[in-house]
Every structure is written in structure tokens, then in C-alpha cells.
Amino acid sequence: MSPTRKTAVSIILLLLLVTHLSGSPETPAIQDEGTLLFANYCSACHQVDGSGTEDGPPPLANSPWIKGPKRHLIRIVLDGLHGPIIVNEKLYDLEMPSFGPILSDAQIASILTYARQAFAEPHDDPITAQDVAIYRTASATREGYWTAPELRDAPELP
Numbered sequence: 001m002s003p004t005r006k007t008a009v010s011i012i013l014l015l016l017l018v019t020h021l022s023g024s025p026e027t028p029a030i031q032d033e034g035t036l037l038f039a040n041y042c043s044a045c046h047q048v049d050g051s052g053t054e055d056g057p058p059p060l061a062n063s064p065w066i067k068g069p070k071r072h073l074i075r076i077v078l079d080g081l082h083g084p085i086i087v088n089e090k091l092y093d094l095e096m097p098s099f100g101p102i103l104s105d106a107q108i109a110s111i112l113t114y115a116r117q118a119f120a121e122p123h124d125d126p127i128t129a130q131d132v133a134i135y136r137t138a139s140a141t142r143e144g145y146w147t148a149p150e151l152r153d154a155p156e157l158p
Contacts, residue, residue, distance in 0.1 A: 034114025037107055041099060042115070050119040057094060058087035060119040067120040070127050072151045073112050074135045077103075080145035095145065105132040134158070 039048065045057040050066075052059035060066050065073065065087060080098035084091055099108065106129040113126040134157050146154075 032110075032114070033107075034110035034112075034117075037103075037111045038114050038118075041103070042111065045096075050115070052087075057096070058085065058090070058092045060115055062120065063087050066116055069156065070112070070116075070125070070131060071135065071154065071156050073115070074108065074127065074132055075139065075146050075151060075154065077108050077112060078132070078136055079139050079142050081147070081151075082145035083147045085148040098145065100136060100139075105129040105136060108132045 042060075046052055046060050050059055050061035050063075052061075065076070065085075076096060078098065078100035081096040084093045086092075103111075109127045109129045109132050112132075116122075116127070138157055
């Protein structure tokens with residue numbers, strides 16, 4: 001793992017620990033695993049309501065990446081994302097660390113299904129642990145984060 005990637009993962013893990021230990025009175029009641037996992041792993045950057053932050057991480061709410069193919073979301077959460085990406089007509093150029101090393105296939109599926117239901121038109125096609133497992137196996141030898149162009153060109157797997 002590169003020094004940059006180690007640093008990013010360390011920062012995320014520290015933020016998760018602080019968020020978990022401190023709690024937040026603004027956090028809505030946790031009703032299911034996807035909601036809980038999103039609150040613990042994603043909301044510090046993307047906000048509870050998916051709005052992102054000014055000059056920070058992009059919003060998830062109404063994002064074409066949330067609305068789009070599940071293969072993009074799965075790969076981003078498994079392997080991370082680096083470089084420029086356009087979300088809702090705005091350019092972002094940050095890194096999202098890989099959560100593949102710390103979350104199970106079922107946990108990733110729960111987070112992504114929740115995000116798609118909460119921040120885009122409801123999908124009748126939930127992301128399953130089996131979906132995540134297929135992409136995890138396919139990217140087992142991947143050493144770097146994805147870029148937006150790579151994601152667009154990456155094939156859908158069965």
C-alpha cells in the first residue's frame with residue numbers, strides 16, 4: 001500500500017473512531033444496517049443528508065454516480081477513487097479511500113443500497129453481497145484507486 005493510501009486509510013479510520021465514540025445529536029434514529037453503516041462510515045464526509053460539503057467531498061444526493069450503474073458504486077467503495085470527477089455539474093478533485101479492506105461484502109451492499117434508496121430515485125434493484133463479491137474478486141490484484149474515466153470504461157460483470 002502506498003504511503004498516500006496508508007495515510008488516507010489512517011485518517012478515515014481515525015475519523016470513524018472519533019465519530020463512533022462521540023456520537024452526534026444530529027444523527028437520525030438508526031433503523032437498519034445500511035443506515036447505521038452509512039452514518040458510521042460515510043456521513044462524516046458526505047453528510048447525513050448526502051449533501052456533501054462546500055469545497056469538500058461531493059454530494060451523493062441526486063448524483064449521477066448514485067443513480068447510475070451499480071458497478072461504479074461498488075468499485076468506488078471497494079477500491080477508492082482518485083482524481084477529477086464531475087457531480088451535479090461541479091468538478092471535484094479529491095480522494096475517497098478504499099473501504100474494501102475494512103468492510104465485508106454484506107456491509108458494502110447495505111451501505112450502497114441505503115444510499116441509492118436515500119439519495120436517488122428508489123431502485124428496485126438492490127445491491128447484494130453477491131454483487132460486491134463478484135467485483136471484489138475481479139479487483140483482487142488492483143493496487144490503486146479508480147479514476148472516473150476508468151470507471152466509465154470498466155465492464156459490467158455477470
